[in-house]
Amino acid sequence: MVDSPSVSRRSLIVSTAALAAATALPMPAWARGSSLASARKGFATLTGEDIRLTIARSHFMLGDRGGHAVTVNGSLPGPLIRLREGQTVRLHVTNQLDEDSSIHWHGLLVPFQFDGVPGVSFPGIRPGETFTYEFPVRQTGTYWWHSHSGLQEQSGHYGPLIVDPAHDHGPGYDREYVLLLSEFTPLHPHQIMRKLKVSEGYFNYTKQTATEGDMPLAERLQWGRMRMDPRDISDVTGSTYTYLVNGHAPADDLEFVFAPGERIRLRVINGSAMTFFNLRIPGVPLTVIQADGQDVADVTVDELQIGTAETYDLVVEPGAGAHTIVAEAMDRSGMGVATLTSAPGRRALVPALREPVTLTMADMGMGSMDGAHGGAMTHDAHGAMAGMDHGAGGAHGGMAMDHSMRDLSKLPADAQGAGVDMIAPMPIDRMDYPGLGLDKVGHRVLRYTDLRATVPNPVRRPDRSLEIHLTGNMERYMWSFDGKKFTAVTDDPIRFGYDERVRVTLVNDTMMAHPIHLHGHFFELVNGAGPAHQPRKHTLIVQPGSKATFDLTANEPGDWAFHCHLLYHMHAGMMQVVTVRPFPEGGA
Template identity: 55%
Template structure:
């Protein structure tokens, strides 16, 4: 066989260069392993022992520091049955206090696991015993509520099987825990965010993007610059420092879930990330949503869904072909993705789609409604619901004096928005007009007040407006069973999600957790409508401990019930809830560093007859 020497040399050089370039590719685009088929370790029964300790973990071949439970990240799957009693003995082997919060579980507040709110925490080298009845079924999870431990791997899944027949039929199930992991310590990440909140954003607009027509026109760019806003500021921490994991494995590890063609496969998907909102899809395979936040919903078939931190979704897929499929969990700012494989055999892999174009914030994301910045003229569609009405007669005094409560059906008068000229020609509008939010503290921590917040629960999520296929919205969710409480709310409570993105300051109503003096009070059995008004340009997954609430999406007595709701930038989300769990409960943004910076309060449910 004759070999041309020049061709041989150039071929080997080309191969070597290609191999060298592989190291520069993002993890999700690099060659994968033969596939890791590893179910999560499981603990079950009425007596369960858990041990929290420092360890290392290996992600895509690299070793980094972690905190695990029983030696694993994620922590073991806790499998329970509705109707049983469970006793969980948790030993803290760390040199610092720790805790476990049972996310989404209905239990006595003393067992909820939030240091300083419901219990003192678990001291180093000590054991705390959680004990409670299991009164529900579904997919949930657990995690630390101490410091920034959750970022290091202190999280795990919970599955509670129903005591009766499961309305969801399936042949096989897989637990899918999504998370984010960095070799940087969480303390270092938080310091960098405080010094420069845009530190991790490597996707800013460039001259090249302008010339190529991929970024905003120069005029719009100048408008955003005048407002000191960055339309690429979608995620605080992203793929520039994060690896995105599936069940603790990176994209190159290729965690694999097996199936037999034709089977109904149930995927219990949990977003246990610290900071990442994921867009989840399986190219070539439609997903039928059957459960949201642990509660059954009427089946709805979609191609993709956006998943806020701390949300869970159960989906049914029915792959009929003898081939592999890629489960894609793409960060909402498109800076990276986690991947897993669904396949009939180990060692298979499917194509991983390239990252889609990163989203740019719009005027709607700034709380300007549907107004086009370049259009000019008067604003339309002003949402007046957060100003002007008299307080409800049964509004707690501390809220009434802050202008916090309005009758649930009150129509408020529009506020004066002529405080400052802003943006396009002819537009007179202020983004710091506190008259639309009288309860918000005037403070440097409040950078903007959304002038025209609109209900965005019927939208698919930032960056998914033109996905080209069916994307889930909250309006698609309908509870399978009738809601347990269908009373109309007695009063309405507006809560503003506030922040200063330039200083990485986050709060509710301009008051961060360390500065508040009184909890938000409710009376036992009270029915209240909560209006969450996002005054920032970032999405916030808001979680209420100890309760489920009904999203106000026009579904009547079958409104979807959840424990976490993702509030879109510049938008509103409303829910009705019944204060049926006595005690003190945490209420916070589930973006870890937002909560750590102050976006957290305490909700106190008091017996009727007790002084407010």
């Protein structure tokens, strides 16, 4: 534990290493032995004051595809940890890998030394050692946990976490299911990273042909001159991923049984490494009751996009029969599938994958030119983009806008290097955008502007404002904040005073959506709701070429990770440290 408010991150990491070595516990019998065990699909439930978790290597099979896995207690996903508000929990984590590991409790409010980020809040768990996380449980809701070491999360090192209220006055539903969405690939994650560094479009099998779609030839040529691909939606796709629901592939025929007339709560967690999912149950309305574990006013939709690391709690009332749960990858290269059925064994039609998504000029940061959030640019009679200068003076012999997209003057002088290949010229707020590919469907889709907190927030004006740019060079697969990779800014954190109220605007200068996660805090989306009812979240999708704003009260002292939750983006540099100081008197 921390003895002094003036403790440094370095001294804390050293002292916590000693604590890790001192808390070794016996290894469970199932985890011993020399042979590589096969991972079980799905998860058991663990509860109580003392919970034991063992990280080990496994082999995971999906039909005739198999590969390397990192599992916890032998299953993929790892166990469901079910806690109760007000309890104190001790989680004893034993590492049986041949490399360091860790567990981060995603969305839980914990003392920062137990947040589980090696090099930021503790040293990690060395091979053969056990580390005990101990903290009071201060909240309720749907969350999850995962490794924050290397790329282990991609290999199966994750699981669900639920916190029940201390005083339950009746659930308001008849049945509950957890839906943990993820993906599996037989490729080792470091092999995936190498392929992305060599060619960032390596896994993109949906590139347009010369005659495909309705994009005018002139616009195709402009995309080509800018060396950008309008089908570059997801870095890693269904060309290597199998999409999972609770560790089960579509061919596994996973089912969730209910009785006709029941109200069912679905706790949906996106525990993937790199995938945004568009979730729907055709013919069944979805009523959203929580976002990131926090209560929101009921809003009923037919589909929603859930970004990597987000959670949504839904209530559904399906009619008798079978209903297909569809978790379609945002780039539409595959889907996770399960069945909600009142007749075990009965199945409904699985819809076909929809047409691939194509980016628009709004996704390039030109949204304010078309008068609509996320709409396409208008075109003149010759197919050229209205409002653009197509003279020969532009870079690559094309648009005059090419220069503006490389105008790095918005960034600090020391952040204008090779790691930035574009700056969004005219980013707009796209809180009301439903997500790539969902702006043209003919049914109700959730938008951030639909969310309203049911428990009023304390109303406080921000003390100051802060703007952070999400930057990258897609050809070199370099990702960063303000043009600086994490390795370059470890000793230059984002600094907040304890209890300071800050309005943070994230400007996405890239053409990819980024789910941005702040550890240790909830922030309030500036989404058009009144200040008292701005929804509280821990993860925020920032749409391509756009900006998004949240209000943060920095009331959790310590050092916290702040990063894109697309695993390979974080690994490539889109991460920072947020430090909140000073420690309150007696609170360290």
